[in-house]
Amino acid sequence: xxxRLDEQTIALRAAREFTDGSVxxxxxxxxxLCANLIPGDRTVxxxxxxxxxxxxxxxxxxxxxxxxxxxxxxxxxxxxxxxxFDSAAAxxxxxxxHIDIVVLGAYQVSxxxxxxxxxxxxxxATGMGGGMDLAVGAKKVIVTMLHTTKDDGPRIVRNCTYxxxxxRCVSLIITDLAVMEVTENGLVLRExxxxxxxxxxxxxxxxxxxxxxxxxxxxx
Amino acid sequence: MTIKKVFxxxxxxxxxxxDGATVMVGGFGSYxxxxxxxxxxLSKQGAKALTIIANMGGVGYELSxxxxxxxxxxxxxLFENGQVRKFIGSVPALGGMPPTSPLxxxxxxxxxxxxxxxQGTLAERLRCGAGGLGGFYTPVGVGTIVEEGKEKKVIDGRxxxxxxxxxxxxxxxxxxxxxxxxxxxxxxxxxxxxPVMAMAAKITIVExxxxxxxxxxxxxxxxxxxxxxxxxVEVPA
Numbered sequence: 125x126x127x128r129l130d131e132q133t134i135a136l137r138a139a140r141e142f143t144d145g146s147v148x149x150x151x152x153x154x155x156x157l158c159a160n161l162i163p164g165d166r167t168v169x170x171x172x173x174x175x176x177x178x179x180x181x182x183x184x185x186x187x188x189x190x191x192x193x194x195x196x197x198x199x200x201x202x203x204x205x206x207x208x209f210d211s212a213a214a215x216x217x218x219x220x221x222h223i224d225i226v227v228l229g230a231y232q233v234s235x236x237x238x239x240x241x242x243x244x245x246x247x248x249a250t251g252m253g254g255g256m257d258l259a260v261g262a263k264k265v266i267v268t269m270l271h272t273t274k275d276d277g278p279r280i281v282r283n284c285t286y287x288x289x290x291x292r293c294v295s296l297i298i299t300d301l302a303v304m305e306v307t308e309n310g311l312v313l314r315e316x317x318x319x320x321x322x323x324x325x326x327x328x329x330x331x332x333x334x335x336x337x338x339x340x341x342x343x344x
Numbered sequence: 345m346t347i348k349k350v351f352x353x354x355x356x357x358x359x360x361x362x363d364g365a366t367v368m369v370g371g372f373g374s375y376x377x378x379x380x381x382x383x384x385x386l387s388k389q390g391a392k393a394l395t396i397i398a399n400m401g402g403v404g405y406e407l408s409x410x411x412x413x414x415x416x417x418x419x420x421x422l423f424e425n426g427q428v429r430k431f432i433g434s435v436p437a438l439g440g441m442p443p444t445s446p447l448x449x450x451x452x453x454x455x456x457x458x459x460x461x462x463q464g465t466l467a468e469r470l471r472c473g474a475g476g477l478g479g480f481y482t483p484v485g486v487g488t489i490v491e492e493g494k495e496k497k498v499i500d501g502r503x504x505x506x507x508x509x510x511x512x513x514x515x516x517x518x519x520x521x522x523x524x525x526x527x528x529x530x531x532x533x534x535x536x537x538x539p540v541m542a543m544a545a546k547i548t549i550v551e552x553x554x555x556x557x558x559x560x561x562x563x564x565x566x567x568x569x570x571x572x573x574x575x576x577v578e579v580p581a
Binding site for chain 1 (some may be wrong): 452468484
């Protein structure tokens with residue numbers, strides 16, 4: 125078995141997309157790791173849908189305050205300029221297009237950028253949380269996910285079979301094997317994990333992926 | 345004027361919640377802003393066939409005790425007690441967790457109804473209920489199961505669905521401080537769904553860390569004006 129990127133490295137690659145001064149929301153799970161991985165030369169304002177803008181890194185055990193949490197229920201640290209608001213105001217920001225980037229997890233992404241990230245077979249009682257609002261409202265949707273299911277089944281697919289979060293919303297997919305851009309002409313493979321070939325990645329991807337002319341190894 | 349809003353105990357404050365009532369429960373997830381003492385009081389009080397409106401359905405006894413030994417963390421207790429007929433919220437159960445939450449178990453046994461609502465839509469439906477509006481058009485949920493059965497409308501070339509207001513008989517909320525007339529301030533992310541639920545229910549019951557004399561809160565920083573608050577219980581943190 126060849127090495128795949130670990131979750132920390134996927135999150136590190138995603139955090140490189142955060143431009144200086146951008147407003148970023150981090151979804152449940154792996155995306156939350158990005159809070160600790162912002163490139164040192166940039167200022168990023170993290171928004172959290174439970175009503176906070178401008179928080180810092182995840183809190184250490186000594187710093188934990190359970191009335192200062194992100195939307196994944198993880199304690200975080202305040203920064204100068206952090207502000208608080210209620211849930212309705214938080215979603216005005218999200219729906220109204222005031223968030224530059226959201227990073228979300230996914231069960232499946234389709235070749236047209238449809239996202240399925242909240243429900244799965246056998247679990248009818250789970251919910252979408254703020255995922256639908258974020259997928260529809262953020263200016264740019266980045267997905268971080270594992271490229272395949274545990275038994276190497278595809279998760280980058282032609283059409284999602286899991287319940288949809290939103291249609292045609294994803295711009296960039298970052299996995300443990302590849303960085304792919306969703307374009308009008310389908311998925312373009314921009315970067316590939318060290319040691320992997322295009323046919324090997326394609327074999328684990330149901331949707332067609334076209335290698336970019338300047339395809340390179342995943343850069344961190 | 346002698347409207348008495350300050351109650352001595354959570355038990356007293358929830359005593360008249362009736363069978364079949366619709367009850368909003370503030371907070372966000374299992375921490376920060378959850379009115380846990382009012383939830384526990386309602387579980388002891390025993391009202392049945394409730395409709396619960398809350399962001400999350402709660403993780404339940406097993407998981408909450410793993411997170412915080414000895415302490416019941418969330419509204420899962422109301423489901424575990426069989427007090428709930430219907431849940432309206434954005435995260436009935438967490439897909440990333442094992443299916444151990446009381447709400448998910450009851451749902452799988454066909455014993456409770458669930459209406460799953462995107463979180464921002466939930467907040468806005470509450471605000472409509474609070475503000476006397478008949479609903480709103482949102483692009484969230486278009487092309488997903490959320491649009492099923494809802495009126496659709498194209499506005500400026502974009503597709504929207506109609507979402508309707510939510511109101512309730514009672515709201516149980518948590519704030520940091522109240523004064524004796526019921527003005528509220530919150531602490532950090534413990535604000536979340538509490539202010540908008542306070543405004544959307546007929547009777548709003550708040551538990552606070554600290555009750556202060558009227559006039560002591562800076563009028564410039566009051567988040568919930570007192571007309572939205574009916575009952576106050578001080579539960580020092």
